[in-house]
Amino acid sequence: MKTAKVWRLGMSEMQKLSGSRHRPPLKRPLWIIVLVLFVCLFLICAYIYPTSSGSACYVFTSKGCKVFADWLPPPEREYTDAEIASRAVIHDILNAPHVLPKNPKIAFMFLTPGSLPFEKLWDRFFQGHEGKFSVYVHASKTKPVHVSRYFINRDIRSDEVVWGKISMVDAERRLLANALQDSDNEQFVLLSESCVPLYTFDYIYNYLMNTNISYVDCFKDPGPHGNGRYSERMLPEVEMKNFRKGAQWFSVKRQHAVIIMADNLYYSKFRTFCQPGVEGRNCIADEHYLPTFFRIIDPKGIANWSITHVDWSERKWHPKSYGAGDVTYELLKNITSIDVSVHVTSDERREVQRWPCLWNGIQKPCYLFARKFTPETLDNLLHLFANYSSP
Known part of the structure; x- marks a missing residue:
């Protein structure tokens, strides 16, 4: 009997706690953040220092270069x-x-x-x-x-x-x-x-x-x-x-x-x-x-x-x-x-x-x-x- 009572009290307390408890925000793994930063750095470098071939543009999508070229400010060209x-x-x-x-x-x-x-x-x-x-x-x-x-x-x-x-x-x-x-x-x-x-x-x-x-x-x-x-x-x-x-x-x-x-x-x-x-x-x-x-x-x-x-x-x-x-x-x-x-x-x-x-x-x-x-x-x-x- 004593055990049953304790169990009932435990369930009651848990119900009260469940309504007020908030889940802590999920901590994304550090490697995902590093990967995103690396990708951004790669795209910026590819735009500023383009290769002679257009194949790099298709690493992600066929429109990748154009999208990022439109987004990034135009590089300053050197005057003749x-x-x-x-x-x-x-x-x-x-x-x-x-x-x-x-x-x-x-x-x-x-x-x-x-x-x-x-x-x-x-x-x-x-x-x-x-x-x-x-x-x-x-x-x-x-x-x-x-x-x-x-x-x-x-x-x-x-x-x-x-x-x-x-x-x-x-x-x-x-x-x-x-x-x-x-x-x-x-x-x-x-x-x-x-x-x-x-x-x-x-x-x-x-x-x-x-x-x-x-x-x-x-x-x-x-x-x-x-x-x-x-x-x-x-x-x-x-x-x-x-x-x-x-x-x-x-x-x-x-x-x-x-x-x-x-x-x-x-x-x-x-x-x-x-x-x-x-x-x-x-x-x-x-x-x-x-x-x-x-x-x-x-x-x-x-x-x-x-x-x-x-x-x-x-x-x-x-x-x-x-x-x-x-x-x-x-x-x-x-x-x-x-x-x-x-x-x-x-x-x-x-x-x-x-x-x-x-x-x-x-x-x-x-x-x-x-x-x-x-x-x-x-x-x-x-x-x-x-x-x-x-x-």
Whole structure:
């Protein structure tokens, strides 16, 4: 009887204990931890010091290398001698103290096949502002006939320009080289024969002179008309991650103009490997060279949009042209009211990229000029200029 009682008490006590007792956490064997650490170390070493054969990637899974390559930060590559030399020159130019001249000027650089159909409009735009601008004309096909005193004797030596080829970039550099000879030129604006001003001279002058950035169009396009034009033969200096696209019509400050002229390394890559039809790609040098160049050497020094408006809404090889019937006060005011830069990628997603046009941190209109106006629009533009050009 005594034994039974003790047994019953024991069971009762055990029931009470069982409800409150917690199992201690299991202690994993030390060898498992060591094994995990060893595997991680092995994968990191395999990524940093890859073998010439791809067989190591299949030790665990066929996707192992790619997964870990995406997870780990990219290793720093060693710069070539040419890159080191190029970066040293660019660094010195960007960091050299720059003193504005007493009479800083804007260099208006016209890239045209022949005569300029809007010289009368530009003549009105320039009147009364002598000493604040200079004009340079690169006519690639025929010698221009000038009707404005501001354009006479302003033609530079020109060569043939073929759309889509490096000769377009060569013409831009030729204009910059001539404009840089005037030490008073501080801003360098590239314009075409179909460009017109959207504001008064004073507004454009203050807009450009009172900021320390260049207006170079630059965006990432993963589609066939963007990164699809990239060639790995541009490696190691030009990597896919830095390949960019943008309109060729720029405005650059003097330091950037000097850097463009000093560059041979990146320019030579585009001259050789960015051409229509090379390796089955239609690479257009003037749409990629400067955006990519500045993405590499001074990404924070550019605005990432062009101050020259053009309408790509028709999604053709060339932008929309404006005829006489299109040019109205409403059209011009609509263009000057745009204060957001918009880019659309060329892939199937048609991703729309938007960012505000910030001038010294303040959102302002993006465009100072517009292009693709046909010659018959001149009379309408002259008639409307005093009204639409006021800020």
